[in-house]
Amino acid sequence: MSKSLFIDFMEKMLSFPLWIKQTIFLNLSNDLTTYLSNEFLDVQEGELFHIYKPALSELGQNELLTKESKFDESIYSFMNCCSKGMSLIEIAIENNFTLEEVAKAFTFCRTSGFFSSEVPNLISAIAGFIAGKYRTGEYFIRAGKMTIEQLDEVLNKQQEMNASGKHVFIAELMVQMGFVREKDVKSIIFMKEEAGKRFSLNPDDIPTLTMEKESFDIRVENTRLKEENEILKQKIDALLTFIKDHKEGE
Secondary structure: OOOOHHHHHHHHHHOOOHHHHHHHHHHHHHHHOOOOOHHHHOOOHHHOHHHOOOOEOHHHHHHHHHOOOOOOHHHHHHHHHHHOOOOHHHHHHHHOOEHHHHHHHHHHHHHOOOEOOOOOHHHHHHHHHHOOOOOHHHHHHHOOOOOHHHHHHHHHHHHHHHHOOOOOOHHHHHHHOOOOOHHHHHHHHHHHHHHOOEOOOOHHHOOOOOOOHHHHHHHHHHHHHHHHHHHHHHHHHHHHHHHHHHHHHO
């Protein structure tokens, strides 16, 4: 299977000189820490939605082969990429999907039984939230960060406040009552907002590394040869002068 645009992009990025990669890393770290909590920054590979690789079940493979249900073509494009072992970020870039569109296709295929293995809770929760299927409170419950009982407390508190003429958002109350951290709420909401952006990657735009070492060595060698030639020329000139003076002396 040919490499996806994203894999090609990453391989070229990873081949950059250390001093370039370190600078990129520091700039990205400073940028990400401004709006993502440590929980999202320290996430393990198996918990990151964008790089998850869903595998099709037999039911999913049959549907992709027959297209019996006549789903939207974007669903079949998504499933076709899944059959090739692509990650969700590869699927997005390869099809020019937004991450939100990927999340909707992912959630649809999961609930339709088209995946061969159980999707981790956190992956499923993020997909549902980005796709607009889950609201903030339900996301935190499904992600295992809050209990149903705690959400009930929040809803009851919200009703009390609404009755007294004080309107407050669920997410704000969850933070005030100490059930979740403010930055965790901001992180997931920001992630959903960003998921609506389309990221296009053209092969011609992928950064390439120009190896100058060989050219540099050639330049050094040429400089050395020029210096040796100059020295040799000076020696020949001195020898010719000596011979000329010697003949005149005879």
